[in-house]
Amino acid sequence: MPIIEVENLQKHYTVAEKEAGLGGSLRSFFSRKTKTVKAVDGVSFTLETGEMVGFLGANGAGKTTTLKMLSGLLHPSSGQVTVAGFTPYQRRASFLKNITLVMGQKQQLMWDLPALDSFLVNAAIYEIPEARFQATLKEYSDILELDGLLSKQVRKLSLGERMKCELAAALLHQPRVLFLDEPTIGLDVNMQVRIREFVAEYNRKFEATVILTSHYMADVTALCSRIVVVDKGKVVLDGSIEKLLERATDKIVGLEFSSRVERSELERYGVVQSLDGLSAKLLIPRSQASVLAARVLTELPVADVTIEDPPIEELIGQIFSEGKASRDTELEQVQKEQVRA
Amino acid sequence: MTAPLLPRTPASPARGTFAGRSFRKARVLFDAWLANMTAYRAEIVIWMLAGAVPLIMMAVWIGKANAGGGTVGGLDARAFAAYFLAAWLAQQSTVAWVAWELSFDVRQGNLSAKLLRPLEPFWEFLMQHLTERVVRVPLVLGLVLVGLLLAPPGTVLTPGLEAALLFMLSITLAFLIRFMIAYCIGILAFWTEQSTDFDETYYVLATFLAGGFAPLELFPAAVRHFVEWTPFPYIVYYPAKLLTGQLPASDIARVLLVQGVWVALFALLRHLMWRVGLKKYGAVGA
Numbered sequence: 285m286p287i288i289e290v291e292n293l294q295k296h297y298t299v300a301e302k303e304a305g306l307g308g309s310l311r312s313f314f315s316r317k318t319k320t321v322k323a324v325d326g327v328s329f330t331l332e333t334g335e336m337v338g339f340l341g342a343n344g345a346g347k348t349t350t351l352k353m354l355s356g357l358l359h360p361s362s363g364q365v366t367v368a369g370f371t372p373y374q375r376r377a378s379f380l381k382n383i384t385l386v387m388g389q390k391q392q393l394m395w396d397l398p399a400l401d402s403f404l405v406n407a408a409i410y411e412i413p414e415a416r417f418q419a420t421l422k423e424y425s426d427i428l429e430l431d432g433l434l435s436k437q438v439r440k441l442s443l444g445e446r447m448k449c450e451l452a453a454a455l456l457h458q459p460r461v462l463f464l465d466e467p468t469i470g471l472d473v474n475m476q477v478r479i480r481e482f483v484a485e486y487n488r489k490f491e492a493t494v495i496l497t498s499h500y501m502a503d504v505t506a507l508c509s510r511i512v513v514v515d516k517g518k519v520v521l522d523g524s525i526e527k528l529l530e531r532a533t534d535k536i537v538g539l540e541f542s543s544r545v546e547r548s549e550l551e552r553y554g555v556v557q558s559l560d561g562l563s564a565k566l567l568i569p570r571s572q573a574s575v576l577a578a579r580v581l582t583e584l585p586v587a588d589v590t591i592e593d594p595p596i597e598e599l600i601g602q603i604f605s606e607g608k609a610s611r612d613t614e615l616e617q618v619q620k621e622q623v624r625a
Numbered sequence: 626m627t628a629p630l631l632p633r634t635p636a637s638p639a640r641g642t643f644a645g646r647s648f649r650k651a652r653v654l655f656d657a658w659l660a661n662m663t664a665y666r667a668e669i670v671i672w673m674l675a676g677a678v679p680l681i682m683m684a685v686w687i688g689k690a691n692a693g694g695g696t697v698g699g700l701d702a703r704a705f706a707a708y709f710l711a712a713w714l715a716q717q718s719t720v721a722w723v724a725w726e727l728s729f730d731v732r733q734g735n736l737s738a739k740l741l742r743p744l745e746p747f748w749e750f751l752m753q754h755l756t757e758r759v760v761r762v763p764l765v766l767g768l769v770l771v772g773l774l775l776a777p778p779g780t781v782l783t784p785g786l787e788a789a790l791l792f793m794l795s796i797t798l799a800f801l802i803r804f805m806i807a808y809c810i811g812i813l814a815f816w817t818e819q820s821t822d823f824d825e826t827y828y829v830l831a832t833f834l835a836g837g838f839a840p841l842e843l844f845p846a847a848v849r850h851f852v853e854w855t856p857f858p859y860i861v862y863y864p865a866k867l868l869t870g871q872l873p874a875s876d877i878a879r880v881l882l883v884q885g886v887w888v889a890l891f892a893l894l895r896h897l898m899w900r901v902g903l904k905k906y907g908a909v910g911a
Contacts, residue, residue, distance in 0.1 A: 295907075349907075352737070352907060355741060356740070356741075357737050357740050357741070357906070357907060358906065358907040359903070359904040359906075375740065377743035378743075380741060380742065380743040381743050383741075384741070385737075385741055387737070390734065390735070390737065390738065391738075392738035392741070394657065394661065396661055396664055397657060397660060397661060401656075401657050401660065402657075404653055404656075404657070405653055405654060405657050406742070407653075408649050408650045408652075408653040408654070409650060409742050409743060409744045410742075410743060411646055
């Protein structure tokens with residue numbers, strides 16, 4: 285049975301539009317213009333226990349709003365959500381003890397006190413037995429190298445140090461479902477890797493279900509076999525990373541030559557992405573990749589050849605621009621129809 | 626990644642009785658917030674001075690009493706001194722800034738972290754105020770003693786232990802009234818996105834209605850009649866009257882009962898507003 289079920293989830297906001305300046309203030313006082321923002325507009329998906337899913341999308345695509353509805357902070361405008369058998373927005377204690385939400389851009393630790401004090405508060409609030417608290421703390425402290433950090437005031441910690449403490453605090457109660465919203469934002473590569481490894485280990489040991497959003501594609505590809513891409517509040521792709529790669533129309537063929545080759549010679553096989561001395565990159569249609577690569581091998585002085593999928597970032601960018609293109613076309617049609625009418 | 630994590634433990638049911646667990650939560654929250662509050666000693670002194678209205682009014686009314694042949698409205702200089710010192714003590718003991726705190730949390734989205742925990746944010750805000758009181762009240766009591774030394778000779782703050790104990794009970798209820806009202810005002814932030822402006826206006830009005838500018842017996846009859854139907858006299862005026870022993874014995878039970886009713890009413894209102902307001906949460910910057 286799925287641990288997370290989301291069915292046609294929507295979150296619409298009514299926001300007041302106000303023009304700048306005093307005149308705008310006066311006008312909006314007398315006739316308030318409002319518009320509806322569809323932050324999340326009919327999102328559906330299910331997750332099995334232990335799955336790790338990457339939630340991708342541009343800023344404002346609806347990722348964070350969705351996570352906030354899943355963790356019970358926001359009431360959905362419509363649609364169904366079930367997490368671990370609970371309706372999140374009812375915020376029952378037994379639900380909250382089963383989940384955690386880590387927001388990389390918001391801190392939950394008490395700012396003026398050492399992190400350990402916040403840990404103790406959490407231990408009491410989540411009713412963690414003393415022995416388990418001590419054992420968990422020691423475990424996390426070893427893995428995340430928290431020694432010496434826990435007794436320092438939170439505001440004196442560096443961003444990376446603080447994030448490690450935040451993560452430990454958010455997982456002290458050993459939740460089964462983790463919502464991680466940009467957990468590695470602003471961190472250096474070493475720290476990103478450490479946090480990634482910690483999440484992977486946690487998932488393995490506790491069979492925890494994880495939804496992760498990140499701007500760093502490496503976080504997603506390292507942790508998640510499945511991705512959900514949202515754009516304008518809708519799911520535009522849900523599947524394995526391989527499935528995303530299938531959407532790639534081209535393969536990238538990397539070539540190393542033993543002697544110089546002219547650009548015009550390469551253009552017979554595909555689009556030349558780069559040509560630099562003795563190495564080149566060609567974009568070749570996926571279906572013909574192996575045939576064309578074989579021809580290149582026999583016809584040109586090739587020393588080495590690689591066939592790769594394009595980077596995931598590019599593919600996702602491609603999906604977004606396709607989405608935009610189709611919307612633009614729709615818009616143009618509507619406008620044309622209006623003109624005709 | 627070689628370090629083993631904990632062996633998978635089944636989520637063990639929390640140990641101990643409900644009361645025991647609640648006590649543990651209360652104690653830990655208390656310790657943490659007390660540590661936080663002691664870091665704000667200087668600020669607390671400034672907030673106290675900002676609430677000095679009754680002390681200024683004390684000087685005004687003592688002056689008037691002396692000029693008016695000894696009494697104004699049946700109160701002499703010593704009665705005014707005792708009343709306003711008690712009123713200041715009552716006002717200081719009931720300070721609640723949860724309206725500001727809550728509306729800030731709503732607008733900044735800080736409420737999210739509090740909502741994620743299996744503990745209603747109400748309890749954490751309440752504990753913040755109680756720990757602040759531990760720092761504030763000794764300072765206030767010290768200043769009241771200094772005030773007594775400066776007051777007209779023969780001024781008696783309280784007639785005895787019984788009045789003082791009744792005051793402590795009454796002031797606890799008074800604090801709860803004020804806290805619940807402030808909480809309701811804070812909840813308005815779910816709709817207005819900003820409720821602190823309202824809070825400033827409210828503060829001045831409430832100080833007046835509570836008896837911070839003058840004891841209620843000096844109000845015109847019609848005004849007093851109206852004010853009696855508001856919760857405000859039960860925050861400052863009546864507790865101060867209890868402490869100074871200026872309240873007829875027959876009135877004591879009524880005052881405590883009405884205080885209890887106001888606490889219950891605003892607690893209910895807060896509960897309802899919270900339930901409705903929470904649905905609106907997140908419409909801004911979330």
